[in-house]
Amino acid sequence: MLIGEVARRSGVSARMLRHYDDLGLVRPTGRTVGGYRSYSADDVRRIFHVESLRSLGLSLKQIGRALKDPAFTPSALVGDLIQWGEDRLARERELLERLRVIDASAPADWQDVLRVVELMRELDSSSAARRQQAVLTRPESAPVPAELLAGAVLTESDPHVAGALRWALARTGDDGVTALAAAARSGDVEVRRRAVLAIAGMAEVPDAVPVLTDRLEDPDAQVRGQAALALGAQGVAAAVPVLVRMVVDGTKDVDAAEALGILSRDPATATRITTLLADRLADPTADPATRIRLVQALVELEGTTPLEILRRLARDEDRTVALVASALAGIVAERAGEVPDDP
Incomplete structure (x- = not known):
């Protein structure tokens, strides 16, 4: 078959078939009298092998190695692909969460977007002092999105920074409680403790009462105690x-x-x-x-x-x-x- 017919039947463009030939991935076994590429049935099968491996996320270099080296086992490569896929999904989930935070902040212009992005960067800093300063020095005219604060307070390990985050979150009122409500029911006890402690600081907010009341039945004594003390004060x-x-x-x-x-x-x-x-x-x-x-x-x-x-x-x-x-x-x-x- 000539290259045009192979392209039509396989769905692989003639340009890509020429690229495969240049790389040595799929070289046609024959040539016509006029010098045109002529593909055999085995060549076409190899094209489908290449396309199948590409669909798994392999690079053309990896595919070439896999098809050339009989001793090359797929298990190690597939394991690497799984890890790569998980890392990519994690990065995409993180990006999605960042986009949601920016969207929730209702930015009026690109300057607002840049301020939120800068705050995200500061809260991701390895310096506890910098993370704390990012929250405490925020001007009144530039409120911190509740979703961003909630995510930070649930992962913050430094007690001083966590206190600053809870203080800032309390200033968001109902938005802060809403952002933490799901975390208060998390299967991770440490996440529940941090969420309920933060909500306890907003117990005067009406939306906080039902969330805290629900936690009075929590299996963890610390969570129950945090909820009870906040509710008792109210x-x-x-x-x-x-x-x-x-x-x-x-x-x-x-x-x-x-x-x-x-x-x-x-x-x-x-x-x-x-x-x-x-x-x-x-x-x-x-x-x-x-x-x-x-x-x-x-x-x-x-x-x-x-x-x-x-x-x-x-x-x-x-x-x-x-x-x-x-x-x-x-x-x-x-x-x-x-x-x-x-x-």
């Missing part, structure tokens, strides 16, 4: 059981007790809290250290019931618990303008 009663559990476990028990104190400003919630604390105090399996933490938590609560419980505990069989309860009963009574009973 007066969300759903946090009560987790906060009581934190007091019992001694996990940020002082912070948890303060959050319970805020929640106790609502009479109905105060009754619920004191009941839970009293039940824990009456638990025969509770050790003295746990009971003392529960006693200390009672001091933070509003209402008269906590004082009644403290006065009763001042006569507890455990001498240490009794002494702590007696001392704290005096403080609560004095705060309420009463004279405490003697133990």
